[in-house]
Amino acid sequence: MTHNQLIYLDHAAATPLDPRVLSAMQPYFSDQFYNPSSPYAPAVAVRRAYEQARHDLATAIGGKPGEIIITAGATESINMAFNGASGHVVTDNIEHHAVLNSAKVRDHTIVSADIRGFVPVLAVKLAIRNDTQLVSIALANNELGTVQPIRDIAQVIKDERQSRLMRGDKTPIYLHCDASQGVGQLDVNVARLGIDMLTINSGKIYGPKQVGLLWTASHVLLTPLIVGGGQERGLRSGTENVAGVIGFAKALQLVTTHRKYEAERLADLRDGLQAILVAAFPEAVVSGHQKHRLAGHLHIAFPGLDGERLVFLLEAKGVLVSTGSACAANKGTRSHVLTAIGLSDEVADGSIRITLGHLSDVANIDLAGQIVIDTVTQEYARLKR
């Protein structure tokens, strides 16, 4: 069974490697395999290609190459962002577990997202204490697709920094934004967002898995999580993943270049799908912020049905969707996000997450819509018997 025969609607969980990305990586597997730290010319050429990739990554987010730390993915980037914070940290209750678990081993305050999964700026502002060193808010929620008011939160951090400066308090405060979801659909420019640290994951944007970056503004002081040969300016040691990073840079370049077109295309497809599902089932509940939402996300509940059962019934008909985040799905527990925003058990348990992406087109979304309608209709009929 390959994705060519299936309708893949779980792009938030994983994305296929873009063939153009694989082409960019190919020369660095068996041919230009040299250690970029070796002194001879072929290795120096590999170092140049690696640094060019870093440059391209920086350019894509409006940062400088010297501000990029290459990691083995978003989870490591997030752990690193928290590693520098010795004081109090602030985050919200619908973050990825990498953020929540990093926060929980520190003195922390966790603010509540509203029922749309929107993090109120005021709640963040009120949670900040004199000893707060890090605020970490995702750009967009991976289950609901809700896009957070990062620019406004960044302003709160800037005001706090200014006020500390005025009273001679040198405690640093940084805003870290996990943009694992949202890159390729939203404008991810570090200057425009006004943030201090940014996490991006290659595996979510049609790049190789286990590659990511942490961007940090030049004023941010970091502590390495992994020490050794001193790669990545001593902040992250280990022989460089040359092919992976070149692939990541190509992937980021591609999704950034085609972002506006792709976001519109996905929003059109998603809106059409949402419209026919809501028309067919007026009792359906669409979650997430209806205005500030990722273009490819559709989180929809059919109250009274079992979302997990729906996932398997849809799979049997060739449609791959998710009940929530893949991590939570794997553990058979109710999503912490849906619990946190206060969805009723009936709505939470009856929900599926549909996420569109490169593999989505008019034909397969139309077909998927019909299959969802048939399946949900049959399930409601079965329950009424």
Add this chain to the structure above:
Amino acid sequence: MTHNQLIYLDHAAATPLDPRVLSAMQPYFSDQFYNPSSPYAPAVAVRRAYEQARHDLATAIGGKPGEIIITAGATESINMAFNGASGHVVTDNIEHHAVLNSAKVRDHTIVSADIRGFVPVLAVKLAIRNDTQLVSIALANNELGTVQPIRDIAQVIKDERQSRLMRGDKTPIYLHCDASQGVGQLDVNVARLGIDMLTINSGKIYGPKQVGLLWTASHVLLTPLIVGGGQERGLRSGTENVAGVIGFAKALQLVTTHRKYEAERLADLRDGLQAILVAAFPEAVVSGHQKHRLAGHLHIAFPGLDGERLVFLLEAKGVLVSTGSACAANKGTRSHVLTAIGLSDEVADGSIRITLGHLSDVANIDLAGQIVIDTVTQEYARLKR
């Protein structure tokens, strides 16, 4: 310029991806790209392939699949091995910087290797204190190729553990062995070695870069370095690098299967090369243990010459060698290993590291030998003028 036209003699710094490894990885890039934590059958198939790879990795080293933690390479594995130690640690002065830097942030004792790069078992025994929790010794040194007496050191650790048990002291003590160099040439079976933790790096055995494993015996208590979605039994979070790990498993399987043949082949080639170089230059100094040495390693000094200059002169003639470890080479400083074992400045500065591997054969080693002889002869002549 590709490695086909060059004679690559720096296999200890980096290895080309084996085409069979790339073939094994290929299906998992753009086709079977699913998140192994997703619930539907195609993702479950990916999970099975991933777990089969873990099984193959475990089998290759004589461990159990549940004892393998997948990491982003040896540096992370080493950092993780140290992360569990809250007490005193012991290592030696010619370890990789990942080990030395991990030791130095803890209460530590660093024992001295002898001039052959051999770590005396007695020195390790004497360094162990009542509060020692970790001893970390590499299987083989990456510069000299000297193979350490791991089994004997393991016996020292076992005796210490037994003696603590007898007096009711529950302080754990583990032996960690970094086998980044040596896998594919030496017998790396965890039971036969008698160790508690083992690090292996995929990028050194013709597998993809930034993939590695930490094997830990079931009695070892670890603390995660990276928290998040709870992958790898909660010990190392992050969406799994499916293609990379499948490639790593294939690479380890291949080098393990062909180990005896390859080790003999490389030792023959290396011994032949060493013989003609020593015959041509009686003043040449071959470093490393002459009996316990990796088959592909030849660390040779031409006293009075400049090793760095030799590297570039040889490169101009198509022969790629190294002055020492790639990390040190990159920083333009004298290798900490050569300094530690007490080589004279003249010998240390005049040395090059030649490491043979898959890309070596009779023809190109013969040619390389002639090129080294010509180059060194010219250099000595130039200095005498």
